[in-house]
Amino acid sequence: MHIFLAKRLLVAIPTLLLVSVFVFFLQKLLPGDPVLALAGEERDPATLEAIREQLGFNDPLIVQYLRWIGAALTGDLGTSLRTGQPVLELIGQKLPVTLQLATMALGIAFLFGVPAGIYAAVRKRRAGDYTANFIALTLLSVPNFWLGIMLILLVSVNLNWLPASGYVSPLENFALSMKTMIMPALVLATGLAATLLRHTRSSMMGVLKSDYIRTARAKGLAGRNVVLGHAFRNAVLPIITLTALLFGELLAGAVLTEQIFTIPGFGKLIVDAVFTRDYAVVQGVVLCTAAGFILLNIIADVLYVLLNPRLRAQL
Amino acid sequence: MTEPVLSVRNLTTSFRTEAGWKSVVRNMGFDIHAGETVAVVGESGSGKSVTSLSVMRLLDPHASRIEGEVILNGRNLLGLSERGMQDVRGNEIAMIFQEPMTSLNPAYTVGRQIAEVLIRHKEMSKDEARRAAIAMMERVRIPNADRRFDQYPHEFSGGMRQRVMIAMALAARPKLLIADEPTTALDVTIQGQILDLIKELQQEEGMAVLFITHDMGVVAEIADRTVVMFRGDQAETGTTEKIFRDAAHPYSRALLAAVPALGAMEGADKPLRFPRVDMASGAISPLPPQARPVDYAAAPLLSVKNLATRFDVKSGLLNRTTGAVHAVEGVSFDLWAGETLSLVGESGCGKSTTGRSIMRLVEPRGGEISLQSRDVLKLSGSEMQAMRRDIQMIFQDPFSSLNPRMTVGQAVAEPLIKHGIAKGQAARARAAELLDQVGLNSAMMDRYPHEFSGGQRQRVAIARVLGLEPKVIVADESVSALDVSIKAQVCNLLMDLQERLGIAFLFISHDMAVVERISHRVAVMYLGEIVEIGPRAQVFGNPQHDYTKKLIAAVPVPDPDRRALRRNTPVDELKSPVRPLGFVPPVRSYREAGPGHFVMSA
Numbered sequence: 016m017h018i019f020l021a022k023r024l025l026v027a028i029p030t031l032l033l034v035s036v037f038v039f040f041l042q043k044l045l046p047g048d049p050v051l052a053l054a055g056e057e058r059d060p061a062t063l064e065a066i067r068e069q070l071g072f073n074d075p076l077i078v079q080y081l082r083w084i085g086a087a088l089t090g091d092l093g094t095s096l097r098t099g100q101p102v103l104e105l106i107g108q109k110l111p112v113t114l115q116l117a118t119m120a121l122g123i124a125f126l127f128g129v130p131a132g133i134y135a136a137v138r139k140r141r142a143g144d145y146t147a148n149f150i151a152l153t154l155l156s157v158p159n160f161w162l163g164i165m166l167i168l169l170v171s172v173n174l175n176w177l178p179a180s181g182y183v184s185p186l187e188n189f190a191l192s193m194k195t196m197i198m199p200a201l202v203l204a205t206g207l208a209a210t211l212l213r214h215t216r217s218s219m220m221g222v223l224k225s226d227y228i229r230t231a232r233a234k235g236l237a238g239r240n241v242v243l244g245h246a247f248r249n250a251v252l253p254i255i256t257l258t259a260l261l262f263g264e265l266l267a268g269a270v271l272t273e274q275i276f277t278i279p280g281f282g283k284l285i286v287d288a289v290f291t292r293d294y295a296v297v298q299g300v301v302l303c304t305a306a307g308f309i310l311l312n313i314i315a316d317v318l319y320v321l322l323n324p325r326l327r328a329q330l
Numbered sequence: 331m332t333e334p335v336l337s338v339r340n341l342t343t344s345f346r347t348e349a350g351w352k353s354v355v356r357n358m359g360f361d362i363h364a365g366e367t368v369a370v371v372g373e374s375g376s377g378k379s380v381t382s383l384s385v386m387r388l389l390d391p392h393a394s395r396i397e398g399e400v401i402l403n404g405r406n407l408l409g410l411s412e413r414g415m416q417d418v419r420g421n422e423i424a425m426i427f428q429e430p431m432t433s434l435n436p437a438y439t440v441g442r443q444i445a446e447v448l449i450r451h452k453e454m455s456k457d458e459a460r461r462a463a464i465a466m467m468e469r470v471r472i473p474n475a476d477r478r479f480d481q482y483p484h485e486f487s488g489g490m491r492q493r494v495m496i497a498m499a500l501a502a503r504p505k506l507l508i509a510d511e512p513t514t515a516l517d518v519t520i521q522g523q524i525l526d527l528i529k530e531l532q533q534e535e536g537m538a539v540l541f542i543t544h545d546m547g548v549v550a551e552i553a554d555r556t557v558v559m560f561r562g563d564q565a566e567t568g569t570t571e572k573i574f575r576d577a578a579h580p581y582s583r584a585l586l587a588a589v590p591a592l593g594a595m596e597g598a599d600k601p602l603r604f605p606r607v608d609m610a611s612g613a614i615s616p617l618p619p620q621a622r623p624v625d626y627a628a629a630p631l632l633s634v635k636n637l638a639t640r641f642d643v644k645s646g647l648l649n650r651t652t653g654a655v656h657a658v659e660g661v662s663f664d665l666w667a668g669e670t671l672s673l674v675g676e677s678g679c680g681k682s683t684t685g686r687s688i689m690r691l692v693e694p695r696g697g698e699i700s701l702q703s704r705d706v707l708k709l710s711g712s713e714m715q716a717m718r719r720d721i722q723m724i725f726q727d728p729f730s731s732l733n734p735r736m737t738v739g740q741a742v743a744e745p746l747i748k749h750g751i752a753k754g755q756a757a758r759a760r761a762a763e764l765l766d767q768v769g770l771n772s773a774m775m776d777r778y779p780h781e782f783s784g785g786q787r788q789r790v791a792i793a794r795v796l797g798l799e800p801k802v803i804v805a806d807e808s809v810s811a812l813d814v815s816i817k818a819q820v821c822n823l824l825m826d827l828q829e830r831l832g833i834a835f836l837f838i839s840h841d842m843a844v845v846e847r848i849s850h851r852v853a854v855m856y857l858g859e860i861v862e863i864g865p866r867a868q869v870f871g872n873p874q875h876d877y878t879k880k881l882i883a884a885v886p887v888p889d890p891d892r893r894a895l896r897r898n899t900p901v902d903e904l905k906s907p908v909r910p911l912g913f914v915p916p917v918r919s920y921r922e923a924g925p926g927h928f929v930m931s932a
Binding site: 141225226227229230231232233234235236237238245248249322323324325 | 386388392412413416417418419420421424425427429432433434435436437438439446447450451482484495498
């Protein structure tokens with residue numbers, strides 16, 4: 016197990032370095048000048064030059080990169096040009112918000128997608144299967160932003176059941192936090208639930224055809240025991256891998272959803288940073304996201320191995 | 331006479347198709363008494379497995395319909411609710427299946443899977459079930475049952491997994507055991523052990539056994555009575571003795587005539603074609619032997635010396651090599667034009683790796699291979715391509731070795747075009763000719779592989795290889811997946827081609843009876859090495875090495891007189907040739923037991 020983990024972590028280091036190179040240099044290629052954005056009305060070339068010099072923007076790119084990555088290794092991701100706050104602090108503020116949104120969305124997606132997928136697989140090519148697939152396809156086809164706006168109109172504006180926007184930390188007021196977040200989480204979960212449904216269905220259908228399921232039935236086990244006890248235990252493996260990969264999609268979706276519901280999360284942070292060419296923030300956020308994504312995949316790998324006795328022997 | 335345990339009456343099973351209900355099993359009727367074994371035999375598609383699944387009602391109820399009566403101890407199972415049937419399955423009737431590798435759930439320990447039956451049907455507590463399951467594992471002679479209870483299926487060999495399946499099936503002491511091809515996927519020495527075990531347990535428990543198989547040798551050894559199935563119908567039923575000695579139905583006679591029987595070649599000196607059998611009348615007309623002489627005075631076509639192929643075993647943080655699988659070690663043999671040399675042995679013995687090494691589909695670590703006195707191992711990539719015209723390979727699985735998106739005409743023409751032998755219309759015309767040569771209608775060349783049967787596909791694979799006019803064909807288990815009658819036809823085709831074209835075959839097979847029939851010489855492999863090699867009549871008639879003797883003794887012979895036979899072979903597993911790093915393979919010496927007959931002595 017230790018060797019397995021060590022191997023995974025070792026591979027993560029070059030991956031992260033590669034990500035840092037990409038984000039740093041790609042950003043420099045973008046049109047736009049952070050100094051202009053920072054200076055506002057000030058257009059005096061000497062002043063602009065002084066700011067540039069002070070921020071180190073006149074050094075060769077490679078020096079700038081090394082300076083940034085060197086600091087990042089010690090835990091310093093720089094300060095935001097726009098607000099003057101340390102980037103790490105900004106991320107620390109916004110990350111929990113997005114994590115809450117993503118976790119709730121993932122939970123909802125699992126709650127509906129996986130059982131519906133199992134149901135569809137058991138009811139293969141019958142009414143239940145067709146209905147589940149029809150709903151999945153519909154959910155996948157509806158754009159998030161449209162669904163979000165429609166939900167706000169219906170639930171918040173017309174029915175006045177839930178707040179349309181804003182954010183409350185669950186540590187402050189748990190009930191209110193859930194109330195404000197449930198709608199955005201639901202919007203974010205729709206596509207995810209549909210994807211999970213489709214994959215659970217196909218994974219389960221494959222497993223249900225296998226010889227050991229026939230063995231389980233030949234033993235006289237009841238249908239529910241066969242499906243949940245014997246089949247799902249094996250069908251869940253690819254779904255774990257899928258979920259880790261879907262997490263990337265989830266973050267992309269969160270950017271949009273946070274805009275619609277004006278939630279002060281990670282997504283909003285990066286959108287604002289890109290618009291103002293706030294390099295340090297963009298780099299920090301991307302690096303953090305990449306690290307999170309890699310971490311999640313390592314967790315998925317570990318889970319996969321723990322649930323699969325054939326791989327466990329290799330640990 | 332006592333009431334039968336199982337009585338099947340007018341059993342008809344149909345499947346739902348786009349064109350409506352289609353019956354696949356019609357009007358089956360047979361009885362099985364306590365302590366009795368009834369075999370259902372037939373070729374693939376004859377409906378024998380559907381019959382057993384119908385008795386268990388394991389077919390998808392939405393896609394199938396079962397009619398007639400299945401009476402178990404006076405109760406018609408077809409009238410039971412699904413819940414009622416669940417109480418019967420695993421409790422009164424238990425089943426074991428063909429594929430021990432895939433029939434156990436990989437996510438649970440074998441012990442848990444056996445105990446589950448007891449918890450479900452005998453209302454045992456977890457602890458009681460564990461004790462009973464371990465006792466059961468001991469009864470099926472799984473060594474160290476106590477420790478192995480907590481192991482997972484992948485930690486067991488095929489034979490041991492089948493023992494686990496049997497323990498699971500017998501845990502609740504069923505009245506009837508259905509065994510659906512339980513030994514087909516196993517090696518022949520393991521097959522003997524499993525057949526012994528089933529016979530012994532049956533005697534102790536007095537249960538009835540319904541044994542589904544395609545192997546007439548197994549039928550002869552195990553069955554009191556036999557039901558012969560032919561395309562969904564019950565062709566004939568009677569005592570096994572009567573079926574073997576005096577079958578009434580022409581199909582039964584045809585099936586028996588097509589079975590290659592070990593020992594049938596005593597006294598013959600040339601490879602012998604299988605007799606032609608008329609399926610309608612059951613008339614058997616013998617065919618002449620493959621008469622083309624082999625010129626052993628000439629230089630051999632293919633010469634292999636000290637071939638070694640190893641696969642590294644890596645482990646640890648840095649994937650360091652910690653050992654190697656010595657798949658092929660010190661293998662030497664010659665192959666002459668127009669000769670068939672068979673490599674026989676059990677799974678993992680290295681016979682397929684030897685074939686693939688000669689083709690350089692895997693790279694050998696050492697040794698010499700010369701084909702027509704050219705050093706194969708020194709050829710460059712493009713020279714190797716050219717050399718492959720002379721040495722071609724036919725594989726085991728005719729279903730997966732043809733590209734499903736190519737017509738058979740294209741498949742046969744492709745090597746001609748790739749090697750620049752013909753193109754366009756000429757390639758097409760040659761492909762048609764080749765299909766004719768292997769006994770297929772060239773009018774079928776625009777069809778796709780899925781429209782052909784297994785035997786026909788294997789003919790397509792042979793036609794594809796023939797286009798290059800190879801000198802040597804490596805046939806890797808090329809007839810193993812085929813039904814007996816088809817197997818006989820394809821073997822005859824190979825012998826025809828050898829007689830006509832002088833092709834040399836390196837015939838890789840685990841099927842001793844087929845090997846005896848078609849070989850000039852035989853090499854027996856064990857753990858990567860040849861333990862005995864010599865003329866076919868010598869190796870089969872006067873085997874010298876212990877392993878050769880064991881292998882020959884384990885083959886079931888289609889002769890009902892051998893029914894009482896117990897092999898009493900010790901319970902063992904096939905060993906694996908994994909060696910630690912730095913292992914130096916011992917230098918072997920061979921003694922000559924007769925002209926050209928060599929046996930490993932040390």
